[in-house]
Amino acid sequence: MKCPICHQDNDRVVDTRMSDDGSVIRRRRECCNCGRRFTTFERLEVTSTQVVKKDGHRVPFDREKLRCGLERACWKRPVSEEQITTIIAQVEIDVNSSFNSEVDSRFIGERVMEYLREIDQVAYVRFASVYLCFEEARDFAKELDNMMDSPKKREDYPPPKKRKK
Numbered sequence: 001m002k003c004p005i006c007h008q009d010n011d012r013v014v015d016t017r018m019s020d021d022g023s024v025i026r027r028r029r030e031c032c033n034c035g036r037r038f039t040t041f042e043r044l045e046v047t048s049t050q051v052v053k054k055d056g057h058r059v060p061f062d063r064e065k066l067r068c069g070l071e072r073a074c075w076k077r078p079v080s081e082e083q084i085t086t087i088i089a090q091v092e093i094d095v096n097s098s099f100n101s102e103v104d105s106r107f108i109g110e111r112v113m114e115y116l117r118e119i120d121q122v123a124y125v126r127f128a129s130v131y132l133c134f135e136e137a138r139d140f141a142k143e144l145d146n147m148m149d150s151p152k153k154r155e156d157y158p159p160p161k162k163r164k165k
């Protein structure tokens with residue numbers, strides 16, 4: 001901690017106290033350069049990440065809303081509650097490690113899609129179409145194309161049956 005008097009970053013803590021409710025820690029410090037004493041306060045800061053929607057509105061990151069969207073996409077698909085919880089947890093980690101206080105809603109959608117496509121292709125497509133709200137149908141078609149082109153996933157799709165005339 002920089003000394004407020006001489007601005008040297010060289011101090012020692014001479015006393016540490018916690019507030020009665022345990023929410024604030026007060027530290028009495030002594031500058032090793034000029035000998036002046038000063039106090040710092042430490043308090044827990046809980047900030048919820050703001051999600052910036054497409055229209056510019058900001059809403060707090062809502063785990064339950066994300067869960068609803070995922071459950072809808074995974075309806076009657078072999079995706080367990082635990083897998084959904086894991087996806088949400090992973091997305092939260094991504095959000096917290098990539099941004100300070102704001103995150104684009106698009107970022108969240110893309111992270112979810114990335115995890116979901118590894119688990120269940122049908123749920124992935126459902127989620128992509130509902131949650132991301134592609135501005136143009138073309139975007140979605142392109143997304144489907146990319147998916148079908150992926151050699152790893154191709155075996156999931158049997159070749160289309162030829163129509164009898």
Ligand SMILES: [Zn+2]
Nearest residue numbers: 003006031034
């Ligand atoms: Zn000092």
